[in-house]
Amino acid sequence: MAVQTVATPTVDLGPAAALSCRECGHRVPLGPVFACEECFGPLEIAYDFSAYDTDKLRARIESGPANIWRYAPLLPVPADVADKPNLNPGWTPLVKADRLARELGVTGGLFVKDDSGNPTHSFKDRVVAQALEAARAFGFTTLSCSSTGNLAGAVGAAAARAGLRSCVFIPHDLEQGKVVMAAVYGGELVGIEGNYDDVNRFCSELIGDPAGEGWGFVNVNLRPYYAEGSKTLAYEICEQLGWKLPDQLVVPIASGSQLTKIDKGLKELIALGLVEDKPYKIFGAQAEGCSPVSAAFKAGHDVVRPQKPDTIAKSLAIGNPADGPYVLDIARRTGGAVEDVTDPQIVDAIKLLARTEGIFAETAGGVTVGVTRKLIESGALDPSLTTVVLNTGDGLKTLDAVAGTGLTATIRPNLDSFREAGLA
Numbered sequence: 528m529a530v531q532t533v534a535t536p537t538v539d540l541g542p543a544a545a546l547s548c549r550e551c552g553h554r555v556p557l558g559p560v561f562a563c564e565e566c567f568g569p570l571e572i573a574y575d576f577s578a579y580d581t582d583k584l585r586a587r588i589e590s591g592p593a594n595i596w597r598y599a600p601l602l603p604v605p606a607d608v609a610d611k612p613n614l615n616p617g618w619t620p621l622v623k624a625d626r627l628a629r630e631l632g633v634t635g636g637l638f639v640k641d642d643s644g645n646p647t648h649s650f651k652d653r654v655v656a657q658a659l660e661a662a663r664a665f666g667f668t669t670l671s672c673s674s675t676g677n678l679a680g681a682v683g684a685a686a687a688r689a690g691l692r693s694c695v696f697i698p699h700d701l702e703q704g705k706v707v708m709a710a711v712y713g714g715e716l717v718g719i720e721g722n723y724d725d726v727n728r729f730c731s732e733l734i735g736d737p738a739g740e741g742w743g744f745v746n747v748n749l750r751p752y753y754a755e756g757s758k759t760l761a762y763e764i765c766e767q768l769g770w771k772l773p774d775q776l777v778v779p780i781a782s783g784s785q786l787t788k789i790d791k792g793l794k795e796l797i798a799l800g801l802v803e804d805k806p807y808k809i810f811g812a813q814a815e816g817c818s819p820v821s822a823a824f825k826a827g828h829d830v831v832r833p834q835k836p837d838t839i840a841k842s843l844a845i846g847n848p849a850d851g852p853y854v855l856d857i858a859r860r861t862g863g864a865v866e867d868v869t870d871p872q873i874v875d876a877i878k879l880l881a882r883t884e885g886i887f888a889e890t891a892g893g894v895t896v897g898v899t900r901k902l903i904e905s906g907a908l909d910p911s912l913t914t915v916v917l918n919t920g921d922g923l924k925t926l927d928a929v930a931g932t933g934l935t936a937t938i939r940p941n942l943d944s945f946r947e948a949g950l951a
């Protein structure tokens with residue numbers, strides 16, 4: 528490997544100091560790269576937080592905007608990020624779910640972190656907002672991604688707001704709600720004949736081709752920046768609990784990036800002294816029809832064997848999850864687990880959450896709630912501890928999943944008809 532002689536242009540991404548390899552620790556300057564030149568391991572952001580005083584940092588966060596930029600001092604973004612045009616996602620409700628807790632038998636406090644209210648109605652706005660700043664810093668003019676659906680909409684909307692071109696790639700057979708949501712922002716939307724893993728492979732090819740020059744793929748060549756957005760879920764949960772760690776978290780797994788970075792965020796809060804240093808358990812949730820990480824966890828394997836997805840939880844349908852091994856590591860290290868539920872169990876869980884808490888989740892939310900129930904039944908999750916379940920998307924985007932739900936009755940507009948229908 529040649530010694531780097533050309534000075535790298537310095538970019539201002541706040542406290543982000545370098546990219547560091549998760550496998551071998553090799554460091555490179557901040558840039559649009561995602562794989563280690565030494566060992567091909569994934570690169571992630573390394574920070575310099577050394578100047579922070581705990582009390583001042585807490586006060587600065589608490590007086591910040593009611594969106595993810597209150598945590599700008601902990602993210603790879605410039606200090607003036609909140610002044611630039613972006614979608615300002617985050618600071619979503621942490622709902623105390625007492626009625627759901629009663630149904631599930633949780634006595635230690637159950638919370639739903641409800642990310643359905645983000646600007647494009649999924650947690651993806653958090654990660655895209657980081658990638659957008661990186662794209663600006665590196666001078667990209669087109670924002671792109673490979674998507675299981677929600678990311679496409681988040682990229683389209685963020686690019687529209689920022690005045691960038693967007694061109695996103697999705698499997699051709701996604702839910703109509705997600706296709707429309709991705710197309711409406713005016714960018715280019717391309718359906719690929721294949722599943723997400725085929726889409727992802729195609730995007731990697733495009734990055735190496737002149738046709739992809741000037742393109743920032745939020746989850747490929749901007750992945751180290753993108754991924755950091757998931758830390759904001761950890762920050763918000765702890766701040767909303769009064770700067771306390773929950774005992775247990777149930778997190779959905781697609782590529783596994785979100786779960787991995789939630790763990791990173793929690794560890795940072797502990798290291799910075801913003802929360803007390805105590806154990807927490809992270810549980811991963813998959814659909815049975817795409818459960819490569821859950822299968823590896825149960826088999827005691829360190830490697831994840833790819834699967835061909837077949838499930839209604841399309842937002843989680845990644846058969847070859849990039850962060851799978853790291854998820855296994857975190858679940859085992861923290862004393863958590865990875866579990867999966869069937870499509871009918873997902874639908875039941877969507878309805879259970881809606882009926883008990885008034886939250887209409889997309890299929891991914893059905894996966895986490897369904898898995899929570901299953902983990903309680905198996906004894907893996909302790910119902911006497913504080914538990915946070917993530918809902919990462921909006922049920923309006925996956926209406927087909929609950930298509931059988933509809934009118935209780937159709938009646939003539941008179942009382943007799945009302946009584947005849949048994950509604951009195």
Ligand SMILES: *Cc1c(COP(=O)(O)O)cnc(C)c1O
Nearest residue numbers: 677781782783784785891919920
């Ligand atoms: C993308 C996505 C996730 C998590 O994805 P990871 O690749 O594991 O970070 C979770 N829920 C929904 C609804 C998503 O769209």
Ligand SMILES: [Zn+2]
Nearest residue numbers: 548551563566
């Ligand atoms: Zn390396």
